[in-house]
Amino acid sequence: MKHGAKTRASSDPSSGAGKPRQIAQVAIKAKGLTKDYGSGENLVHALRGVDVEFEQGRFTVIMGPSGSGKSTLMHTLAGLDTVTSGHVYLNADAAGVKGRRTSRHGGRRGVVDLTKLNDNQLTLLRRQSLGFIFQSFNLLPMFTAKQNILMPLILDGAKPDTAWLDVLAKTLGLEERLSHRPSELSGGQQQRVAIARALITKPSIVFADEPTGNLDTASSTEVLSFLRDSVRELGQTIIMVTHDVFAASFADRALVFADGRIVADQDRPTMDSMNALLSEEVMASTATADSAAHR
Numbered sequence: 001m002k003h004g005a006k007t008r009a010s011s012d013p014s015s016g017a018g019k020p021r022q023i024a025q026v027a028i029k030a031k032g033l034t035k036d037y038g039s040g041e042n043l044v045h046a047l048r049g050v051d052v053e054f055e056q057g058r059f060t061v062i063m064g065p066s067g068s069g070k071s072t073l074m075h076t077l078a079g080l081d082t083v084t085s086g087h088v089y090l091n092a093d094a095a096g097v098k099g100r101r102t103s104r105h106g107g108r109r110g111v112v113d114l115t116k117l118n119d120n121q122l123t124l125l126r127r128q129s130l131g132f133i134f135q136s137f138n139l140l141p142m143f144t145a146k147q148n149i150l151m152p153l154i155l156d157g158a159k160p161d162t163a164w165l166d167v168l169a170k171t172l173g174l175e176e177r178l179s180h181r182p183s184e185l186s187g188g189q190q191q192r193v194a195i196a197r198a199l200i201t202k203p204s205i206v207f208a209d210e211p212t213g214n215l216d217t218a219s220s221t222e223v224l225s226f227l228r229d230s231v232r233e234l235g236q237t238i239i240m241v242t243h244d245v246f247a248a249s250f251a252d253r254a255l256v257f258a259d260g261r262i263v264a265d266q267d268r269p270t271m272d273s274m275n276a277l278l279s280e281e282v283m284a285s286t287a288t289a290d291s292a293a294h295r
């Protein structure tokens with residue numbers, strides 16, 4: 001089988017029928033992104049000016065301490081939360097967004113500024129091309145696992161792709177659980193249902209907020225390998241928050257977040273390199289956060 005592992009440099013005209021692959025295209029990027037929550041005494045600067053690009057067909061992890069803004073970045077990139085200032089540009093051509101485009105907002109053809117879209121436009125665009133695996137699953141309690149997984153297709157009026165459902169259920173070990181409701185599933189199983197739901201539409205960009213947080217090592221490894229393979233085989237862009245250096249070692253790139261900013265950006269992370277990088281960051285932040293910690 002064909003492997004896309006080291007084809008970042010340019011499009012490859014021999015890579016099958018249709019359009020040549022355009023590996024180094026930017027799938028989504030944030031420019032000067034800030035996000036404040038609350039006001040007055042309760043004001044929190046969750047994002048303090050983030051500039052970052054994510055290339056299509058790459059698997060990036062985001063690490064960093066709790067409260068550093070990782071989930072906020074994911075939510076604002078995916079258009080699930082508004083921004084305080086800055087822009088989120090989605091490459092709509094690469095993302096396969098159908099219908100009329102609001103390209104003028106981005107200044108370039110095919111580029112959509114998500115911060116300029118209304119709720120309806122965002123909902124449609126998300127359904128077509130973005131998948132989100134939430135930290136807290138967000139499954140619908142009244143529906144079975146299978147119905148939850150197929151929900152994005154049902155909402156979009158699309159025909160359920162049963163072959164793909166079978167692949168997802170098998171890979172995620174859910175074959176025997178499809179008729180169960182969320183309350184009848186363990187945390188790990190609910191997590192895997194949430195993963196299948198995010199992948200059922202084969203979205204061009206997948207956002208995953210600690211998707212292996214509730215899984216044991218064996219299921220984590222399967223899920224991570226599956227995500228990595230889907231980057232290689234479907235050319236998907238994956239952005240995943242994790243606390244786990246083992247999970248990070250599956251990625252092509254790792255960002256480290258601290259206090260609303262990106263403080264490190266590393267290619268081909270390994271467990272050793274991430275452990276070293278994270279302990280450097282902890283050292284640096286304990287020096288500055290020392291006084292705050294005493295409050």
Ligand SMILES: Nc1ncnc2c1ncn2[C@@H]1O[C@H](COP(=O)(O)OP(=O)(O)O)[C@@H](O)[C@H]1O
Binds near residue numbers: 046064068
């Ligand atoms: N809905 C919200 N309302 C108020 N503050 C929030 C909200 N969501 C996040 N925050 C705050 O923003 C900061 C960043 O949070 P978050 O993005 O969830 O961090 P992480 O995912 O890295 O743990 C934290 O200080 C958090 O308390």
Ligand SMILES: [Mg+2]
Binds near residue numbers: 070071072135209
């Ligand atoms: Mg979080």
